[in-house]
Structures are given as structure tokens and as C-alpha cells.
Amino acid sequence: MSETTTKMIFSVSAVRVDAHGSLARCKNADITLDTDLAGRLDAFNPAELLMAALAACMIKGIERVTPILKFKLRGVEVRLHGVRQDVPPKMESIDYEIVVDTDENDHRLELLHDNVKKYSTVFNTVAPGTQLRGVLKRAN
Structure with a gap:
């Protein structure tokens, strides 16, 4: 089949x-x-554009799953920091911080982060060739 x-x-x-x-x-x-x-x-230079695409994909992924998870939020900010290596030229690493303005509990935040990592097209495209690491946390 x-x-x-x-x-x-x-x-x-x-x-x-x-x-x-x-x-x-x-x-x-x-x-x-x-x-x-x-x-x-x-x-934006090409590396910054790649990072902006990654941030946009993370936010779009959050927009996609919040209704499914019935996850309530007031806002999202994604902060990224990338390091480029010279030889061969590539993004060596990208660290990210997703800050969510929400009253949801920590378990629900972990669930949202898991969904971002699992279902974001650009995240899954970048991850195999770049050290991609980060956190999703509640806004203060």
C-alpha cells in the first residue's frame, strides 16, 4: 500500500x-x-537570513500547534546566535532561545518545544548540518 x-x-x-x-x-x-x-x-546577509528563516519557522510552528494543543499564549520571541566557520564555510552552530509569554505549566512548555523541534521545516533542514541547540522558556 x-x-x-x-x-x-x-x-x-x-x-x-x-x-x-x-x-x-x-x-x-x-x-x-x-x-x-x-x-x-x-x-540581512545570507547567514542572518538563514537564522531569520529558522526563527520564522519556529514561530510559524508554534502558531500551527497552539490551537491543537489548546496552548494559550500572549506572545513569542525567538533569539538566535550563530557562529560561522571559515573552512569549509558553514554555520557551525546556532543557539536559540524561544521566549513564550504564557501562564502554561513547565510540562506544557516542554511539549510546545518538542513540537517546534519535530515539525519545523527549516529546523529539520538546518539541524543535520549545524550544531543547533536551545531552550524554550517562559517570559518573566
């Missing part, structure tokens, strides 16, 4: 604007990319 699954398809295009930056497009959205060798402060 074969299992049929529907696969999600994503399309993004990027174009070099000049030596200082590029523009990525998807749906009706544009993101300015820092592709300047000297760097620029008003755009």
Missing part, C-alpha cells in the same frame, strides 16, 4: 541590484539582501 502525500512547492527569485545588494522576491513580497562584500547595516 503506497502513501500519497501532497508536497508544498516554494519559489523565490533573487536578482543582483548592484555591487552593494540584491533583491529577493516571493509572492507579493520583496526582501533587500546584503550581498555587498563589505556588508551593509540595512539588510
Whole structure:
């Protein structure tokens, strides 16, 4: 018996604007990319963009599972810190802290964190090649 699954398809295009930056497009959205060798402060560089994608995926995963778990929250913040190695160039490690504003108990927080790690596409894509570690905790 074969299992049929529907696969999600994503399309993004990027174009070099000049030596200082590029523009990525998807749906009706544009993101300015820092592709300047000297760097620029008003755009995400590729490593920061990867980390932002990881944070967005974690938050989206939380949005997806909170109704299923009947988990009540007022807000979520994800903080990430990445370390890049030079040879070969790659993200060596990413540490994260997911801060949830909630009154749920510690067991429920652990359950939410388990779901984030298990069902987040970008998390599961990054994890095999990067030392990915972090915590999910209650906001003070």
C-alpha cells in the first residue's frame, strides 16, 4: 500500500541590484539582501537570513500547534546566535532561545518545544548540518 502525500512547492527569485545588494522576491513580497562584500547595516546577509528563516519557522510552528494543543499564549520571541566557520564555510552552530509569554505549566512548555523541534521545516533542514541547540522558556 503506497502513501500519497501532497508536497508544498516554494519559489523565490533573487536578482543582483548592484555591487552593494540584491533583491529577493516571493509572492507579493520583496526582501533587500546584503550581498555587498563589505556588508551593509540595512539588510540581512545570507547567514542572518538563514537564522531569520529558522526563527520564522519556529514561530510559524508554534502558531500551527497552539490551537491543537489548546496552548494559550500572549506572545513569542525567538533569539538566535550563530557562529560561522571559515573552512569549509558553514554555520557551525546556532543557539536559540524561544521566549513564550504564557501562564502554561513547565510540562506544557516542554511539549510546545518538542513540537517546534519535530515539525519545523527549516529546523529539520538546518539541524543535520549545524550544531543547533536551545531552550524554550517562559517570559518573566
